[in-house]
Amino acid sequence: MAEKKSEQKTTGCPVGSFFEDLEQAFGKKSPFFGHMTQSRLEFMKGIRSLLDARIDHLEKMRSGKAEKKMTKIKVE
Numbered sequence: 385m386a387e388k389k390s391e392q393k394t395t396g397c398p399v400g401s402f403f404e405d406l407e408q409a410f411g412k413k414s415p416f417f418g419h420m421t422q423s424r425l426e427f428m429k430g431i432r433s434l435l436d437a438r439i440d441h442l443e444k445m446r447s448g449k450a451e452k453k454m455t456k457i458k459v460e
């Protein structure tokens with residue numbers, strides 16, 4: 385007995401489904417997808433800058449060169 389394969393599109397995210405529909409309608413070479421690719425790159429570069437800053441901070445803490453938070457001032 386041959387089994388019939390059901391073709392169900394399962395996307396948990398409605399936004400993801402929306403973009404899949406746009407891709408099918410206009411293709412990946414449309415100006416829209418060019419802008420979306422650029423926005424993904426900018427988002428990832430932003431995340432990278434946050435990670436780099438945190439790594440620098442942790443390395444300074446480990447080496448004992450962290451910035452002082454308070455300075456004692458002598459008052460006459």
